[in-house]
Amino acid sequence: MPVKLELNKNAQNGHKPVKIFTREIDHNAMTQLKNIAQLPIIHSHVAAMPDVHCGVGATVGSVIPTKSAVIPAAVGVDIGCGMMAVRLSLKSAQLPDNLKPMRLAIERAVPVGQRAHKTVSIRPVCKRLQSQVDYLFQKHPQLLKQMKHPQTLWAKQMATLGSGNHFIEICIDDSKDVWVMLHSGSRGIGNAIGRYFIQKAKKDMEVHLRNLPDRDLSYFSEGSANFDDYLHAVEFAQEYARLNREEMMKLVLRAIEPFLPGFIIDRQAINCHHNYVSKEHHYGADVFVTRKGAINAEEGRLGIIPGSMGAKSFIVKGKGSTESFCSCSHGAGRNMTRTAARKAFKRSDLAEQTKGVECRKDTGVIDEIPSAYKDIDKVMENQTDLVEVLHTLKQVICVKG
Numbered sequence: 001m002p003v004k005l006e007l008n009k010n011a012q013n014g015h016k017p018v019k020i021f022t023r024e025i026d027h028n029a030m031t032q033l034k035n036i037a038q039l040p041i042i043h044s045h046v047a048a049m050p051d052v053h054c055g056v057g058a059t060v061g062s063v064i065p066t067k068s069a070v071i072p073a074a075v076g077v078d079i080g081c082g083m084m085a086v087r088l089s090l091k092s093a094q095l096p097d098n099l100k101p102m103r104l105a106i107e108r109a110v111p112v113g114q115r116a117h118k119t120v121s122i123r124p125v126c127k128r129l130q131s132q133v134d135y136l137f138q139k140h141p142q143l144l145k146q147m148k149h150p151q152t153l154w155a156k157q158m159a160t161l162g163s164g165n166h167f168i169e170i171c172i173d174d175s176k177d178v179w180v181m182l183h184s185g186s187r188g189i190g191n192a193i194g195r196y197f198i199q200k201a202k203k204d205m206e207v208h209l210r211n212l213p214d215r216d217l218s219y220f221s222e223g224s225a226n227f228d229d230y231l232h233a234v235e236f237a238q239e240y241a242r243l244n245r246e247e248m249m250k251l252v253l254r255a256i257e258p259f260l261p262g263f264i265i266d267r268q269a270i271n272c273h274h275n276y277v278s279k280e281h282h283y284g285a286d287v288f289v290t291r292k293g294a295i296n297a298e299e300g301r302l303g304i305i306p307g308s309m310g311a312k313s314f315i316v317k318g319k320g321s322t323e324s325f326c327s328c329s330h331g332a333g334r335n336m337t338r339t340a341a342r343k344a345f346k347r348s349d350l351a352e353q354t355k356g357v358e359c360r361k362d363t364g365v366i367d368e369i370p371s372a373y374k375d376i377d378k379v380m381e382n383q384t385d386l387v388e389v390l391h392t393l394k395q396v397i398c399v400k401g
Helices: 027-038 100-109 125-139 141-146 150-156 187-204 206-211 227-259 338-344 347-353 363-368 376-381
Strands: 005-007 018-020 046-053 060-066 082-091 167-173 177-184 270-273 275-282 285-292 294-296 302-305 312-318 327-329 387-400
Touching (some): 082 227, 082 302, 100 227, 100 387, 141 150, 141 187, 150 187, 177 227, 177 387, 187 227, 270 294, 270 302, 285 294, 302 387, 312 376
Antiparallel strands (some): 082 177, 294 327
């Protein structure tokens, strides 16, 4: 049965309630949620998903509805980060016995980590985005200082994976169907936009900082000098992230094609953000909803909730829960920092916990070991009133950034 914790239920002093869809939450994340609930711009309440954990300023796994304002640090620096998945017209028995050549082919086709494509013309889609990029750089020339080779890097990074918890996977569902799933965001240009406007928000609110529980909760109010500019930049970064996933998926499918019998995409792709802001209507008002590590789970909407690289993932359908602002978790959520994971585990631990998965098993990805994440089964148990599980997936190939 789902469990839920509620803070500030009888809110006073202007503090809004916080509804948490789990009882497994650490002290620091709880403090961050309380800080957010103090802001005068919060509408109705703050919702925290079952994968909630501490972030920068705002809690990862939180849904923050704001009235006529947005908090850049709550959206974060990987603007538009999210998931994409397609089901292929293949069964698991049609995969090759040796999956390593397939993994290496994906890694050759899609630049991972700090790598990028060698030419800007590799992605024709960039031509469609060029005018928006030019406008951003002309309106905010300081953005150029946030990036190395800003005029070309954004185009070379289109259809690239990035690092950290970003991944590409080949998965098998409970019907033995084959899926391709990936996780990435807006890359360097989204990071630059995020950092640039977070600093602008802090500067704009310097006179009010004494009233803020955390400087990272600095916000732009509607009508202020930077409000419209930030929303425009965020919309661009979210579109870039969506297209990045689509273009990457094309490269992955092309890379695995030689290893498989002929296939087609068997169902419409699912492509969903989990770090973003959108204008929505909740509890009688039009508000800006920031989902920081959460996906839209309005009634009937399809979504993707991944586990760690050795666990299960889920294709879900939203139930439209009003208490969660039609949201659900974006994954398992970390229960251990990257530094702590590197100290706690060895290569042998990683090999054991990713047994049966064709993936890197070196020290460079130890911080992504399954034990560094929450139990995805418990996370899913706590959101049965938020989503319905349609497919359970288990990865057989995992490419990490």
